[in-house]
Amino acid sequence: MEAHFLIISFYKYVNIPEPEVLREEILDYCITTGLRGKIYLANEGINASVSGTVELISGFKNYLESFPYFKNILFKEDTTEGFVFDKMHVRVKRELVHLGVSGISLENGGKRLKPEDLNNFYETGKDFIIIDTRNSWESNIGHFKNAVLPEMHTFRDWEKAVDDLSNFKDKTVVTYCTGGIRCEKASALMVEKGFKDVYQLDGGIITYLKQFPKSNWEGGCFVFDNRRLIETNDNYVANCSHCGKPTAKYINCHNLDCDKLFVCCEECRHTHEYSCSEECRKSERRRDKNYD
Ligand SMILES: [Zn+2]
């Protein structure tokens, strides 16, 4: 019987006094067992996506539970065909997500909204604003129905986005991101700035799509592993920049001097040889063909 593979992603904001020491220990465990993925550690906590067989992942969860500060983690889990990472990286960062605003109290973040409760908001016609806290290149290929998509080059643009949304301070507001980690800070900043009824989608888009693949989500969801994209329905919101066909697919231009991330359907990917323009197609510095 072929091996079954899983990807788990999770985060936890918790005080880790010596992330460098923990890094060595976790890296050692992962290399020895053969897990692959990306784990980020900081004084403020852990953020990770890890891929392996069902047995390896189950062992890894038990291993994490052996650390007092990693109790009660919410794991998001999906089955995959084999590993979805090439290597194991464990890195120490200054912050898990960099908002560029100091002194935010995460305990005052938005109230947690379950996927079914979000659907309820939609179905009952509740008066609410739903806001995407991700970068524009993520939200452009997929987002919730009627979502506000602030212009975001990096997460540091969020403060300006919140200031631009100050007309909605008295409304019910729902923030969402891929797995929830960005919203912990994003929603806390809104509360701090005087928004009165703030929610954050619990477990993020990934958790929502797992339960409701064809409900109030439109398009694809960018993910940071080799799958690159989760597509659960064909309510596309983006168009191929070559032929205009609705799609959620995107690639980085294979001209290494361009490398632009652009929306491109499966067919045009081949006919335009992974290039955003004719000029880039003729470039001599090109990425290896086998790489998307
Ligand atoms: Zn196309």
Ligand SMILES: [Zn+2]
């Ligand atoms: Zn290009």
